[in-house]
Amino acid sequence: MLQSNLLIVAAAVSAVSALWPLPTQLSTGTTSLVLASDFDIDLSVISNPPQDLLDAVSRTKSYLQTDQLEALDVDRGASYAQSLQNASSLSSLSLSFDSGHSGDPTSISEEVADAIENRVEGYTLTVPEDGSAATIKANSTLGLFRGLTTFGQLWYDLNNTTYTVEAPIAITDSPVYPYRGFMLDTARNYFPVSDILRTLDAMSWVKMTTFHWHMVDSQSFPLEVPEFPELSAKGAYGSSLVYSTDDVQNIISYAAARGIDVLPEIDTPGHTAIIAEAYPEHVACPGATPWATYANEPPAGQLRFASADTTNFTASLISSVSSRFPGKYFSTGGDELNTECYAIDEPTQADLNATGNTLEQALDSFTQSVQSVLVDDGKTPVVWEEMVLNFNLTLSNETIVMVWISSADAAAVAEKGFRLVQAPSDYFYLDCGAGGWVGDSPSTNSWCDPFKTWQRAYTFDPVANMTDAQAKLVIGGEHLLWTEQSHASNLDPIVWPRAAASAELFWSGPGGNVSEALPRLHDVAFRMSQRGVGAIALQPLWCALRPGVCDISA
Amino acid sequence: MLQSNLLIVAAAVSAVSALWPLPTQLSTGTTSLVLASDFDIDLSVISNPPQDLLDAVSRTKSYLQTDQLEALDVDRGASYAQSLQNASSLSSLSLSFDSGHSGDPTSISEEVADAIENRVEGYTLTVPEDGSAATIKANSTLGLFRGLTTFGQLWYDLNNTTYTVEAPIAITDSPVYPYRGFMLDTARNYFPVSDILRTLDAMSWVKMTTFHWHMVDSQSFPLEVPEFPELSAKGAYGSSLVYSTDDVQNIISYAAARGIDVLPEIDTPGHTAIIAEAYPEHVACPGATPWATYANEPPAGQLRFASADTTNFTASLISSVSSRFPGKYFSTGGDELNTECYAIDEPTQADLNATGNTLEQALDSFTQSVQSVLVDDGKTPVVWEEMVLNFNLTLSNETIVMVWISSADAAAVAEKGFRLVQAPSDYFYLDCGAGGWVGDSPSTNSWCDPFKTWQRAYTFDPVANMTDAQAKLVIGGEHLLWTEQSHASNLDPIVWPRAAASAELFWSGPGGNVSEALPRLHDVAFRMSQRGVGAIALQPLWCALRPGVCDISA
Known part of the structure; x- marks a missing residue:
């Protein structure tokens, strides 16, 4: 009693x-x-x-x-x-x-x-x-x-x-999973350092461990790399829209002091078109049209991975950037490689003919060269899922794989024996559901509709359809913001408090109940507001003040 | 040549x-x-x-x-x-x-x-x-x-x-349509006056004419009404979360100086539960559960329109509020009336028995009494579509009807001979597609999914399926923001530049092309940012700087 x-x-x-x-x-x-x-x-x-x-x-x-x-x-x-x-x-x-x-x-x-x-x-x-x-x-x-x-x-x-x-x-x-992250794309649109620091604060309040920083992409190269200064000089959106070496150091130390590791990402060999502004010799099919044939997003252009020169350039670039990050992990990306781009690229075809390699063999050599630089520097490579699911590549067993295309792919990644991070678009992509952004389409769709609610993220099962052995390879998960339709003005409201859902899921473990969580998530949002982070309202204030009363069953 | x-x-x-x-x-x-x-x-x-x-x-x-x-x-x-x-x-x-x-x-x-x-x-x-x-x-x-x-x-x-x-x-x-509006709900969540003024500025930059102000609703009554001070004293979310008479005057004059008429709305007889905090005698089925049986949103509670006292109270309230607005128009709402609420409300049943009226006859008397106060004050009543489509009510021919449930309803409203404003949820509801907000549902759906893109709004046909005579009754249209999941932190990014789509549609006329419009809409967003309004990025900056190049056909 x-x-x-x-x-x-x-x-x-x-x-x-x-x-x-x-x-x-x-x-x-x-x-x-x-x-x-x-x-x-x-x-x-x-x-x-x-x-x-x-x-x-x-x-x-x-x-x-x-x-x-x-x-x-x-x-x-x-x-x-x-x-x-x-x-x-x-x-x-x-x-x-x-x-x-x-x-x-x-x-x-x-x-x-x-x-x-x-x-x-x-x-x-x-x-x-x-x-x-x-x-x-x-x-x-x-x-x-x-x-x-x-x-x-x-x-x-x-x-x-x-x-x-x-x-x-x-x-x-203590946490159930050690990796609890948030990924920000600073290439589709630029975010001032102050926005990143504010985001790191908010991440730390919900005990996230990893800021996965997708620094550069085909649209812009906002990262200063002292050994390759032309990359940002010609590839950033503007001279003031660059993360200087000091900015990077500031972000790293600000994050670290708040319990957050920065996982830097230089996506290769795709998502690299902007490198052609500084180094045209390393980019296949630059600006090829129609872009939709040669890339998932404009502009077309990918690293000429069949070229020894481009391989050396990429390895040097990765080494240069990685040396400025104290963490153990570095992502070389590897998503959305478009093979049509290479089919029309004469230098790539010439390289393949000269070596007798297939495209996949060339990709394997390129990947081994780039990853070995990281391993030699004591780093653990991180890659997107295609690098293990779509290609037969030689990767270190230590490699960590980001599952992004679908939560249904996680078990297959684990089956190959790799540790993995759950970052599936069908649960954790914060940009989905805001409509297509391509210029001439009156369509209402984004490719990953619908909007991913905090409730959906919160009820994610990190080990769905996995054996016990596979489940042990899941090290955690992350929310992600791709920024085709975001910049500073909507960073806070598109991320918070939604991304807190995965922070709790991977700390406290799955199986949480959204009705029980909602009142506490209101508190997260209100506290964030008090601390200057623009979290949205999850409900009318009338409901926030009356836990449970706005449940459908109430 | x-x-x-x-x-x-x-x-x-x-x-x-x-x-x-x-x-x-x-x-x-x-x-x-x-x-x-x-x-x-x-x-x-x-x-x-x-x-x-x-x-x-x-x-x-x-x-x-x-x-x-x-x-x-x-x-x-x-x-x-x-x-x-x-x-x-x-x-x-x-x-x-x-x-x-x-x-x-x-x-x-x-x-x-x-x-x-x-x-x-x-x-x-x-x-x-x-x-x-x-x-x-x-x-x-x-x-x-x-x-x-x-x-x-x-x-x-x-x-x-x-x-x-x-x-x-x-x-x-000169404009094709005279009514080009934006509706803001300040009841589900409160917006500081400064946010409303900033919104009025942005509206004026795209030549909007009408700020449709949904001031109060079932969740809160943030409007000070000097003749009925208890309404906001007991119904606002807090003593500082009230639009004082001075605030209202400030908003009206700020808007008017920018070419914008304020269309105030006191939604009746539904959407009024919060009035029970001050005047319980006027509210039927207050707080009835399960709320979903008696109201579209919690809490349940609607004006006892069969009561002569409540009718007089409502007429006095409308007259008091309307007297403080200089414009010609006043909305008495009329959407989402739930008849189950009255079925369980004993005073309403007693009133109906005493008069011998049906519920619809009582609603007709109530509506006539309330509208006649407006007409006597020289105002034109505005109502939501149910008032002409769902009930057989006696309304002034001058009444303007807001079409909201579906664009498919506009022709039926016009067929009844009323002027109408196009505010359909399937094109102009800015809140749709952000997921459900009810407490205990892991569903990803909002009732009006998907997200309404600017492209969808821009390609709306205001006179679809109408005869020429019906088409002449369309006076314009508006974007709308219901704020169950919005407050100050996401007001700007959820509205701008999206709502500019209807501003151009109803000024320049329909038939615009989204590819032609996009570069100019980028300019709208960038200029808004320069002027302190947090419009979102519509595309990666790479695309914004290269008109047409990110079209799917490019």
């Missing part, structure tokens, strides 16, 4: 709890607790705390003061006023390492640059009901950081009182 | 022309002309120019300085540098009335408050190629204002030189 009551209380409480992603173990009570005006975060037991942890502590304290997030119920928390007057106040949060941890701590940034299987994100968090110190413990600096992020989601504001009504709180938490 | 060449030149020039909506008569040349540094707009021949015209002149001069819009071609206009050095410069634009115009002019605001058939928007505009004064002539102040708007779209910027390469320019222009 008592147990049954506790379950009911827990259900009612969880309706106003703003934790996202949901911790894997969570217990809450019903005692009110307010944050003391002199509340502080105590790191005194940590010797030589790394600077990025100190910065994270400062940001956490700042958010606690500035979030001013009112409870999402009809009276915005006013009914708690009486209980808050008599509540204990919390003066401090103590951070410490687990007893097994020894030596000076590594920084968040260092831990993020490690191989994904080596990163430790788990933590425990306690908030006693009597006002004695809250605690976060972890076996890594990254774990402490994840705990700080959770701590920042525990609180609401009522007339400048920062409070919870759910003490005591006990959390033991 | 010469003519053929001219046609080719004209086609090439129109590709970079940024006029939107396209003037009904336009001729352009190929001479370069720059704006003089001391360029001014001359109203000296206009006696007692109204203040809102003077303000419009100031805004136009300001935009000419601040737009700094670069040409949308690959070199952003750099190839014109040489010809601009030798170009004549334009020192002034003269505004004057046609010779038939006499007496002191009326203001833009006064003309906008007139009946729609009396408004005169036509103008002629000339820009000589030799630097002699440009001219705008019209037979109304509103016409001069429309001409100023066009003049502001003629210019690009190259290194702080404001120029055209299309002089001489001669335009004779």
